Amino acid sequence: MKVYLPIVSFTLLSLVGCGSGSSSETQSPEQTSTSTQTSSETQTSSETQTTSDTQSDTQTNQTDESVSKGLRFPKSLMVSSPFATKVNQAQSTKGMGYAPSTAFYGPSVPSYFEATEQIGQILEGELAISDAFDVTEFYRVSINADCFGPQLKYQDHPEAASSASASGTLPSGDLGLWLAEDSSGNACSVAQVNALLSGIESQTQMALMVIASFISVADSEGESLPEDGASIDLTTYMNAQGITDVTFDSATISLSSGIWVYASELDYQVSGDDYRITISMTHTPSDEETNYTGLLQYSVEGKEGVAGISWPGFNCSQNERTFVASLSYNRADDEMNLQLRNATLCGHSVNNIYNANGLVDVDNTYSSSNSDGWSENFAILGADFDLTSLSGSYSYVWQAGVNDSHSRIFNIGFNDTSLDNGEAHFGYGEQVTDTDGWIQGFICNWAGPGASHTLISKTQRQFFEYDSSLGVYIGTEHRANIEYAPTTSCDYDGTGSFVFDIDLSDVLGDNTLEDSSLIFTNDLWGSSDTSLTVPEALAARGINVPSVPYNWPKDE
Incomplete structure (x- = not known):
């Protein structure tokens, strides 16, 4: 008898093997559950590992891309008042005076950080340039706070040469910190710094947005950024972004010896006419995105008499004018050091805008022999501050007219x-062409009868303190040394009939202090050590003027 068992046994083993892999009918429910669970766990584990690997690769690529962008663009760069929020700045040019919204005011929501966050969103492609860029922001003009440099009524000025000039109204802009607070309750020094820097913030943010969009648009269009010695043209792509009333004539990125260069020319269409805006930036990174240097430049054509694009001033003999700016910056870890300069030049297609270092040239002054020099409102901001808090030293210098004898200065x-x-501290200093950022003294009678621009060794001083319950920086009178009479000596001896509008009520003699028989003695701040100059006295008090890239004009 033949023995088939081995064959049968083999066949059975084969069937069992096939059954366990292809049919659950030969298995008990317990066996099915165990087998299915094992298979499911194996499959899930494999899928999870694959997904995890994919996510890890994606995250790595995103991280590399983000770091790469941080080495090509100055993240955390902006210009803003350290006091203000974006809401405050937007309101500063909406009315005749400065009236911030206290609900959003204070150090808890700095405008600087809001702006850099939005620029970063454009850089990363999270926000379209067409949804954030507003070309009209290039034309934002700062307006003095309502407590600073008001028009002032006066009667029987003691230094008047004749009765014709003895009574009248002093022009706006020349009286400094006249009231301790603005109409919203903020310290006048805080309100005025916010007002002065509102235009600078808007213009700089728009310029940086455009540069940041070059990188994100190139990325979205699949364009690789250039290798060293090469460049790419993004003009067509930028025009496809759909920015209202704006046409790009050029938009390029180039790389040379490790330095990134961005350049753009665009036209803003207003009532059928084109007004040229140019933006350029050279950026020198290091191995870390928190260490870099660079220079941003922009120019904006405008015209007096055309709504929305006017650059005001009385020195330029023509209506066509060009606003120009330069921002030199140096970041070392969490410390930002910068110098911003801007001015209004007379005419379009202006020449000699920048000096050898690329900064707006203070020496390119308007005159009969230099018809396209700067004629109005030259300003310099020097700042050295901590990027995590914005605390540090700030000095803001501005000169309203090219022929003014002195600049006006805030040291903060x-x-x-x-x-x-x-x-x-507010006061006056050397002309902007020779300023070192320090206040040199004070002038009490800039434009009144018998005006004298001889400096006295004093400043207007105001201590400011944030009140979280009110949402303002309080600067009440007992915290300030700002009062003076608008005379050459800053005092009035009470022997004449001189009255001036101390409370800005527009009515003379309506309070007890507006009495011509009363002696008025200034309470301006000055050091008790009369051997010290004003800069030395300020330094002894702990005020510092920051060193800036390429130096202040006095030392450049």
Whole structure:
């Protein structure tokens, strides 16, 4: 008898093997559950591993891409008042005076950080340039706070040469910190710094947005950024972004010896006419995106008499004018050091805008022999501050007219990193062509009868402190040394009939202090050590003027 068992046994084993792999009918429910679970766990584990690997690769690529962008663009670069929020700045040119919204005001929501966040969103492609860019922001003009440099009624001025000039109204802009607070309750020094820097912030943010969009648009269009020695043209892509009333004539990125160069020319269409805006930036990174240097430049054509694009001033003999700016920057870890310069030049297609270092040239002054030099409103901001808190040293210098004898200056310091309190000084200094950022003294009778621009060794001082319950920086009178009479000596001896509008009520003699028989003695700040110059006295008080890239004009 033949033995088939081995064959049968083999066949059975084969069937069992096939059954366990292809049919659940030969298995018990318990066996099915166990087998299915094992298979499911194996499959899930494999899928999870694959998904995890994919996510890891994606995250790595995203991280590499983000770091790469950070090495090509100056993340965390902006210009703003350290006091203000974006809401405050937007309101500063909406009315005749400065009236910030206290609900959003204070050091808790700095405008600087809001702006850099939005620029970063454009850089990363999270926000379309067409949804954020507003070309009209290039034309934002700062307006003085309502407590600073008001028009002032006066009667029987003691230094008047004749009765014809003895009574009248002093022009706006020349009286400095006249009231301790603005109409919203903020310290006047805080309100005025916000007002002065509102235009600079808007213009710089728009310029940086355009540059950031070059990188994100190139990325979205599949264009690789250039290798060293090469460049790419993004003009067609930028025109496809759909920015209202704007046409790009050029938009390029180039790389040379490790330095990134961005350049753009665009036209803004207003009532059928084109007004040229140019933007350029050279950016020198290091191995870390928190260490870099660079220079941003932009110019904006406008015209007096055309709504929305006017650059005001009385020195330029023509209506066509060009606003120009330069921002030199140097970041070392969390410290930002910068110098911003801007001015209004007379005419379009202007020449000699920048000096050898690429900064707006203070020496390119308007005259009969230099018809396209700067004629109005030259300003310099020097700042050295901590990027995590914005605390540091700030000095803002401006000169309204090219022929003015002195510049006007704010020197500002904070007592701690919270921005909760500090001290601001306002006064006058050398012409902007020779300024070192320091206040040199004060002028009490800039434009009144018997005006004299001889400096006295004093400043207007105001201590400011943030009140979280009110949402304002308080700067009440007992915290300030700002009062003076608009005379050459800053005082009035009470022997004449001189009255001036101390409370800005527009009515003379309506309060007890507006009495011609009363002696009025200034309470301006000056050091008790009369051997010190004003800069030395300020330094002894803890106020610092920051060193800036390429130096102040006095030392360049």
